[in-house]
Amino acid sequence: MLSMQQTTGANLAARSYELDDFAAAQEFYHAQGWTDGLPVVPPTEAAVRACLDWAMMPPDQLIGIEPVREQPVTAEKLAINAVMAGCLPMHFPAVVTAFGAMLQPEFLLHGATASTGGCAVLVVLNGPIRLEIGAGASFNALGNSDRATAVIGRALRLALINLMDVRPGGIDRSTLGHPGKFSYCLAEDEEDTTWQPLSVVRGVPEGISAVTVMAAMAPRQIMNEWTTDPREILETFAAEMRANLRHYSIHGGNYAIVIPKQLRDHIQAAGWSKRDIAEFVHERARIRRAEWADVGKGAVVRDRGDSVYAALDSPDHLLVIAAGGPAGGFGAVIPPWLGHKTKAVTAAIGACIDCEPPKG
Amino acid sequence: MTLRVLDPTHEMKAAGARAALRPASLRGATVGFISNGKEGTKGYFAALDRLLRDELGVAEVVWRTKSNYSAPADAHIVDEIRNWQAVIAGVGD
Numbered sequence: 493m494l495s496m497q498q499t500t501g502a503n504l505a506a507r508s509y510e511l512d513d514f515a516a517a518q519e520f521y522h523a524q525g526w527t528d529g530l531p532v533v534p535p536t537e538a539a540v541r542a543c544l545d546w547a548m549m550p551p552d553q554l555i556g557i558e559p560v561r562e563q564p565v566t567a568e569k570l571a572i573n574a575v576m577a578g579c580l581p582m583h584f585p586a587v588v589t590a591f592g593a594m595l596q597p598e599f600l601l602h603g604a605t606a607s608t609g610g611c612a613v614l615v616v617l618n619g620p621i622r623l624e625i626g627a628g629a630s631f632n633a634l635g636n637s638d639r640a641t642a643v644i645g646r647a648l649r650l651a652l653i654n655l656m657d658v659r660p661g662g663i664d665r666s667t668l669g670h671p672g673k674f675s676y677c678l679a680e681d682e683e684d685t686t687w688q689p690l691s692v693v694r695g696v697p698e699g700i701s702a703v704t705v706m707a708a709m710a711p712r713q714i715m716n717e718w719t720t721d722p723r724e725i726l727e728t729f730a731a732e733m734r735a736n737l738r739h740y741s742i743h744g745g746n747y748a749i750v751i752p753k754q755l756r757d758h759i760q761a762a763g764w765s766k767r768d769i770a771e772f773v774h775e776r777a778r779i780r781r782a783e784w785a786d787v788g789k790g791a792v793v794r795d796r797g798d799s800v801y802a803a804l805d806s807p808d809h810l811l812v813i814a815a816g817g818p819a820g821g822f823g824a825v826i827p828p829w830l831g832h833k834t835k836a837v838t839a840a841i842g843a844c845i846d847c848e849p850p851k852g
Numbered sequence: 853m854t855l856r857v858l859d860p861t862h863e864m865k866a867a868g869a870r871a872a873l874r875p876a877s878l879r880g881a882t883v884g885f886i887s888n889g890k891e892g893t894k895g896y897f898a899a900l901d902r903l904l905r906d907e908l909g910v911a912e913v914v915w916r917t918k919s920n921y922s923a924p925a926d927a928h929i930v931d932e933i934r935n936w937q938a939v940i941a942g943v944g945d
Contacts, residue, residue: 507859517855526860534857560924563862572860603922654860833920 504537504551504568521576526654528646528674532576543571546581547588555588556595558656560602565591565655570647573654577647582625583640585841587647590615590703593837594648600834604707605658610666611829613648614708614748615677616813617641618691619701621841622679629681631817634711634750634824637678645675670710678750678815685756685814687766693812694838706746706811706836707829712736717821720758725823726769730776732825733803737779738787742801743831746809749773750824752816770807777803811836879909881937886929888921888942896942 511517517534521527533539544551544567551568558565567588574587594601594613604611617627617640628638636642652658660666666673682689691702712735716728729749749769751759759769782797784790804810809832816822828834875881883904887893897915904910914936916929924930925941933939 504858507863508856509859511855511857513853513855517857520857521860534855535860536855536857540858565862569860569862572858576860600920600923603920607922650860655862657862830922833922 504540505566506540506568506572508537525659526650527576528649528653530646530674532650533578535572535575539575540568540571542581543574543579543584544568547585549588556592558595558601559597561656563656565595565651569655570651573651574643574647577650578639578643579647580643583644583647586615586617586621586625586644586701586703587651589839589841590644590648590705591651593703593705593839596837598835599705599707599837601656602663604829604834605652605656606663606665607829608665608667609709609829610669610673611707611709612670612672612676613645613652614672614706614826615641615645615648616690616704616706616748616811617644617677617679617701618682618689618696618704619699619841621701622682627677627679629679629815630684630753633678633681633752633815633817636675641677641679642675645672645677648677649673649675672708672710676708678813681753681814681816684753686760687756687812687814690811690813691838691840693766694836696838696840701841702838703841704811704836704838706748706826707834708748709736709740709827709829711750711824711826714823714825715821716755716823720761722759722762722764722769723772725755725758726772727776729823729825730773730803733773733777733827734779736825736827737777737801737803738783738789740827741831742779742781742784743833744802744805744809745828745831745834746811746836747777747803747828748811748813748826748836750813750815750826752820752822753818754821755823756814766812767807769812770804770810773810774802774804774807805832875937877909878904878938880911882912882914882935883910884914884916884933884936884939886925886939886941887915887917889917889919890921893942897940900940900942 549567553567555565625640627640658664696702712732714728714732781799784793885897901913918925
């Protein structure tokens with residue numbers, strides 16, 4: 493039986509509720525529409541305070557303001573959602589940084605979360621924090637590989653539901669969505685690659701922990717076990733991107749490709765860097781508008797059949813991620829939600845991305 | 853033993869979300885359409901244009917289209933709203 497008493501939590505601004513037990517808490521949170529359908533960890537004041545203390549943040553610290561609906565996000569509210577997702581205090585700094593990055597105007601959070609297109613927020617972890625929190629980058633990297641990536645990705649979705657009203661049929665107007673909406677977080681396998689970490693490629697100093705967020709569609713898996721030539725391997729990735737241009741959206745934007753160890757070893761052995769990969773894929777992942785006629789979209793080709801559309805406006809728009817289990821000639825292409833109308837954002841953990849640069 | 857747990861929601865209404873006053877009549881009014889530019893808006897707004905003029909006596913209908921269908925209307929479109937007595941922003945997906 494659920495008995496509820498509404499009070500104000502001492503020192504924290506959030507309303508609090510007294511519930512009979514764990515089971516009652518589950519039913520209460522589900523009934524309010526505050527979950528993603530899975531059980532949640534009841535967010536007690538002690539658990540929320542532990543997250544805030546770990547990140548050294550007062551409860552009312554402003555993480556950011558969603559620019560379209562002008563919804564502020566405080567550290568306390570984000571911590572409540574992180575606890576519900578299963579986060580331990582050590583996971584919270586990654587959640588804070590990722591949500592702050594999502595609130596940057598170029599990410600277009602409202603559009604990405606409201607769109608019928610149905611993307612999810614992909615999070616990539618880099619730097620020492622991966623090892624500190626046990627974020628796995630090997631087996632099942634895009635699945636439920638480990639606790640840290642599972643709860644960090646889930647915390648972002650719960651925060652969207654509860655702080656931005658991104659519920660199905662509410663702000664979330666996705667026609668289909670995809671399973672990444674439960675959690676879509678992976679770490680890069682920096683210890684088993686010669687390549688620069690994604691965060692370093694995107695401007696964060698080496699050795700600094702960082703997150704990259706991207707409004708992303710579901711992964712499209714590829715396989716090529718029959719060559720060691722980087723050009724042939726990457727041609728398979730580029731072909732999958734061309735397929736996405738034909739079957740989903742013709743507009744270029746940030747694409748991510750995930751390259752597990754087996755294929756990575758071949759590409760690295762040939763001396764190719766992430767930049768070499770990006771330049772090759774930039775050249776190869778493009779289609780003519782006329783190709784839309786081959787896949788049932790002839791009505792929109794009109795008189796522009798010879799126009800060429802590139803998946804990447806620039807090689808810089810490709811996010812190359814070293815991750816995945818040690819065996820198998822597989823890889824994944826993760827397309828953008830809506831071309832370049834949204835941009836991936838990378839932010840260092842523990843740094844303020846809205847602060848003024850030092851003067852002088 | 854009971855559990856004291858916290859509210860995960862924003863617990864507030866979004867700033868600036870107050871609805872504008874409703875006009876008593878649209879007769880002789882100028883009405884603006886802000887389209888997101890999607891294919892489905894064309895037929896929808898065309899039908900609405902006819903209905904407003906023919907049945908409600910609207911004097912003029914101004915059509916505008918956002919440059920990014922997932923972002924707020926462009927500033928120059930928002931500036932124009934002051935010249936209209938009513939505005940309709942349709943999703944048309």
